[in-house]
Amino acid sequence: MDAEQTGYARYRQVVSQLMCGDEQLPSLPVITLEIRRSLRSPEVSLGTLSGLISKDPALSALLMKYAASAMLRSSRPPKTLQDVLQVLGLAQVDRVTMIHSIKSLFTLHSPGHKKLFIEAWERLILKASTCAFLARLVGYTQPDHAFLASLLSELGSLAVLSAFRDDPVAPSRELYYRLCRDYSKSLGVILLKKWAVDEEFIGIIRNTGNWLHRERYHLELIDLVNLSLYHSVKGMNAEADLPELSSLAAYAKLLPPLNVIGDNDELALLISHRAEIHALADALR
Template sequence: MQGQEQLPSLPTITLDIRRALSDERMTVPALVRLVSRDPALSAILMKHASCALYRHALVPKTLHEVITLLGMAEVDRITMVHSIRSLFTLHSAAHKRLFVEVWERLVLKASTSAMLARLLGHVAPEHALLASLLSEVGTLAVLSAFKDEAQIPSGELYYKLCREYSKSLGVIVLKKWAVDDEYIGVIRNAGNWSLCESRELGLIDLVNLALFHAIKEQNPQAELPLLVELAAYHKLLPPLNFVSANGELELVLAHRADIHEIAATLR
């Protein structure tokens, strides 16, 4: 608010990959050489290609096979997803405790979004995963503002600050990163349970369904509307809209192990 906050920038390797992928002449071998500059990113892509989103009889064993399997657009999104966690400096153990708690909720929400996208169609799973994660980048930006350990807020105060500032901070950060406007729209509408932009199931619907289930899984007593009251729910057709006894989609409960497997690739 004092104009002194340093908003995070994307890592150089991420910018290089995004720039390269914007070139229509980019080839898989050239992208392999670029990604190979970062062994950690290479390992992440290998791990991701073997997770529950990509069920193949033959598991890819080389980076070339991984990129061929995922496709260039997916490589771009996965690179962005795994860049986010490294952007926010943790200044102390107190920072880390709050960050781990927040990150765990975000990866659960993002993984649920990806699995719902795979099961319901309409949206690419990695597109849903990235949108879900980016929708709360502002909550991480709020935490990064507390550089002095003596100023670390309590969990209660931190969440109050997030409710007040995270959306506006998130929009500022995403505009700085020059991401698609669609992701900025998701930030603005995440948690708007009554939003109904069209009759078709869209990206924001998947994010809001995932947010509902992530909150409910972590805190069954949380104050939430009934699932059947969500605008996104009414776009689901039987049997995809069957609701369990505890008020969650049976579809989500049946694939919770897969959701947690995806989440493990983001930790």
């Protein structure tokens, strides 16, 4: 067995052990649970909610930045957390809170782990931003819901890293992505069940990357996630081994002019709005 195979076998054992004991996987922060619980209370006031959110300065800053982003096109930029809650609405605040919590859970501090995390997080945020923008272009009612679905669809890729948080040596980039291919979906499902996240997102994980998946003849959330994944892979590697865009079940549901294919077998509408997609990603970094 060569060195790469030996290394993979060792890392695979660590991930397998992690899957057998989900208590080792990270739980959502207490402040996140408190905020989500308050968001679901019919009696909560904006003042009480903004006071709770202000206990997490990083989350407060992210919500302010997101509420002022070009994606939302607010006529009056928010100046206080209560303004943010009014601009975003409670459902969007809930989703941005989840995004912030996920990033904080998996941020690791050793140079090797941090490098892998930053690369993975940047890819996931850009993919999710593509999904949200595509959702808006096709008339999907909740672009931020599409953003979260896309992000959670690869939650397991971040969870793979958590298996090595006590290991002084991070896996190589090649081994990390190989482990993601083998374990990302399973770990993602385990985590979402542990966090009691909507069952809809678990179904998204299971069908992400299934280019031929089709349940209905109109565009669904999984179609937006798969289209954004396809373009994310293209963005990372123009020569990636992918089917032609026109062969995807999700593509077949796009109507003209949304289905025009441009350079590099990508949707022309995403090519022409690339700057806006990157702007949205910047608002959530």
